[in-house]
Ligand SMILES: Cc1cc2nc3c(=O)[nH]c(=O)nc-3n(C[C@H](O)[C@H](O)[C@H](O)COP(=O)(O)OP(=O)(O)OC[C@H]3O[C@@H](n4cnc5c(N)ncnc54)[C@H](O)[C@@H]3O)c2cc1C
């Protein structure tokens with residue numbers, strides 16, 4: 001059944017860029033989440049025309065299309081689930097990895113979607129510029145994936161998430177036509193379609209060309225590691241820093257278990273016996289940076305910090321950040337599997353929610369570690385486990401749902417940066433009414449009236465406007 | 478220091494009353510301060526006028542957010558935030574009259590956009606009344622959120638043609654300790670941009686350049702020095718000509734104003750907005766057919782009977 005589809009795609013894209021063998025398809029059944037689907041065919045277009053051809057051919061065969069970047073998504077956004085049980089065509093954009101142009105004067109770069117986040121920053125470094133959104137996965141995630149997920153990162157506290165750095169997106173719409181959303185001028189005519197597309201998780205079309213804003217490198221940076229004897233004092237310091245009128249470039253928290261694991265892994269000199277550490281970065285012009293670093297130290301000391309270590313040079317700063325960004329990798333030293341949540345709570349409720357997170361994990365006899373963007377209130381509880389243990393997955397899922405519910409109960413939201421995808425779509429009702437979800441569906445249907453682009457993602461089934469089926473049972477883990 | 482928390486009764490009552498007043502049928506138009514009443518054309522005479530509720534519901538300095546009803550005057554919001562040492566990146570010409578809802582519905586950012594970012598990035602949550610007369614929420618009261626599709630950005634700049642704003646949660650920021658406008662007889666404003674890290678505004682009228690520096694006093698002093706002796710502090714930026722407002726790519730500003738007399742325009746350097754008092758040649762603003770189709774479908778999906786702000790066009 002997939003053969004006719006595959007041979008038509010091969011004719012359009014070339015046989016080396018279409019895959020339909022069972023072994024190869026297995027590689028594209030999942031992203032970095034624990035969910036799995038089943039692709040019908042996987043293809044690797046290199047040009048806009050090839051993306052249009054792939055979309056048109058899939059459509060002719062009655063197949064859904066699932067856009068995919070590097071597959072590092074954690075919410076199952078790129079997990080292939082078709083409509084009506086027909087296996088979808090996965091369109092992988094990793095071969096569209098050209099930086100098309102850089103305008104140093106206006107600090108804009110046009111890129112293809114498959115360009116890796118860190119490669120873009122490396123490419124413009126000699127101009128004293130960088131791409132501000134910096135997910136911990138920045139070595140491997142694509143700019144297209146960042147746009148689709150409206151991704152964040154440590155430095156988004158001061159500089160804003162991906163949406164604030166995207167000026168225009170050229171999109172192959174689900175009907176195969178090409179549309180330019182947004183533009184280089186500040187107020188393009190019409191509704192803010194660029195704003196609507198960013199964060200749409202592949203449900204509104206495939207980004208094929210993106211204009212991003214580049215940011216000037218700050219001339220001064222101070223990175224401070226603060227060591228606390230309790231989570232409470234660390235969280236109070238976070239609130240205190242913001243209340244003092246500072247917006248640090250980054251404000252990250254790690255709890256005791258993850259700090260010890262990272263230290264064993266990276267040897268960055270993190271205090272192995274700390275109950276929590278904060279990694280605070282301030283940047284900008286020298287006088288403000290010095291003053292801000294002092295405020296950070298003062299607030300930390302007023303809250304009873306055990307130690308304040310300021311990185312002496314760029315090498316030490318890089319080491320501290322390597323520690324933070326390797327946190328997920330370090331988990332492997334604790335247990336083989338982890339399930340990562342991504343919720344946001346009001347910053348002032350951090351302590352309360354964290355203590356509930358620990359309590360929930362304990363009640364389900366699970367280990368939880370916390371490493372997160374504290375300045376944004378963006379929690380990342382990681383449940384670590386060994387999936388070979390009988391019945392453990394049920395406990396992991398139950399504990400995860402309880403944690404999400406606890407975050408929502410204090411006024412939080414379901415996701416701060418990883419997206420809803422397949423993972424959390426059935427939780428959307430926790431924060432949105434049917435009428436709210438119906439409005440979101442109306443937006444989605446304007447782009448994709450037939451719901452052929454990444455179906456079953458983001459919105460739960462049964463919202464009023466459309467008539468989706470529920471996720472096929474096999475899609476879950 | 479956490480600053481005061483100003484709290485009005487945080488009930489939905491006024492929002493529900495507004496939704497009831499909008500109702501499910503007949504043409505309606507929301508009225509703010511009427512300072513931007515003609516943007517997008519005149520409303521159809523058939524449209525019934527409605528007013529969004531007003532009042533600052535809650536300012537939470539430690540969360541850097543404020544919940545405010547759409548009919549609130551921008552000046553009133555600003556006063557409320559000032560008590561907590563904060564401000565919001567809305568920058569209207571006439572804050573005493575302009576309302577939060579009207580400003581967001583028009584979606585034009587002010588002359589500090591270079592440093593403060595566009596107004597759409599300020600909006601974290603919206604509650605709006607749909608064409609069906611239902612109260613709808615999008616976004617959430619936290620500074621980072623990707624839970625669902627971004628209706629907040631869609632509504633900013635939609636001129637009340639997709640829904641009527643009832644209440645919003647906005648991101649606030651600390652008030653900068655020092656703010657100074659400088660003016661210099663410099664006809665190469667791009668040079669200024671290259672020297673400064675993050676100026677809040679650079680305005681240029683063809684013969685003179687104005688710069689707004691905000692931040693730590695020591696840094697502002699250093700940047701003033703870096704700008705050189707051509708620049709001197711002034712009390713205020715130039716008045717913005719208000720006959721026309723153009724949006725062009727920042728790199729195209731020079732070309733755009735080439736035929737204009739100095740003094741008949743003020744350009745926002747690095748942003749691309751040009752305010753003019755003399756007729757200017759319209760910039761090329763082609764909307765491709767697929768994009769135009771999207772605009773039409775969005776309007777049709779959100780307002781099937783075309784009752785919201787009839788007569789006004791966004792594109
Ligand atoms: C170790 C680790 C650390 C991480 N840290 C962070 C972090 O700090 N912050 C953060 O925000 N995320 C983080 N993530 C999650 C993930 O890296 C981001 O969501 C990233 O932006 C996904 O990019 P990708 O190219 O891998 O996209 P994929 O996983 O391939 O796809 C993600 C979504 O985008 C869609 N998509 C991809 N490309 C396109 C396109 N061209 N057009 C339309 N839709 C498209 C897909 O359909 C899918 O819904 C982390 C992940 C890992 C594994």
Ligand SMILES: Cc1cc2nc3c(=O)[nH]c(=O)nc-3n(C[C@H](O)[C@H](O)[C@H](O)COP(=O)(O)OP(=O)(O)OC[C@H]3O[C@@H](n4cnc5c(N)ncnc54)[C@H](O)[C@@H]3O)c2cc1C
Nearest residue numbers: 509510511512513514568569570575576578579587637642
């Ligand atoms: C000379 C001049 C200079 C300006 N400069 C700036 C500037 O520097 N920075 C800046 O930010 N702005 C600027 N503006 C924009 C202006 O201040 C805002 O657009 C203004 O705040 C509009 O608010 P209003 O309450 O007067 O709206 P109105 O004029 O009453 O209404 C404007 C539009 O919004 C709709 N509307 C009003 N309320 C709602 C609602 N609750 N829901 C949905 N739709 C609604 C109306 O139907 C109408 O279409 C400028 C305006 C002028 C006239």
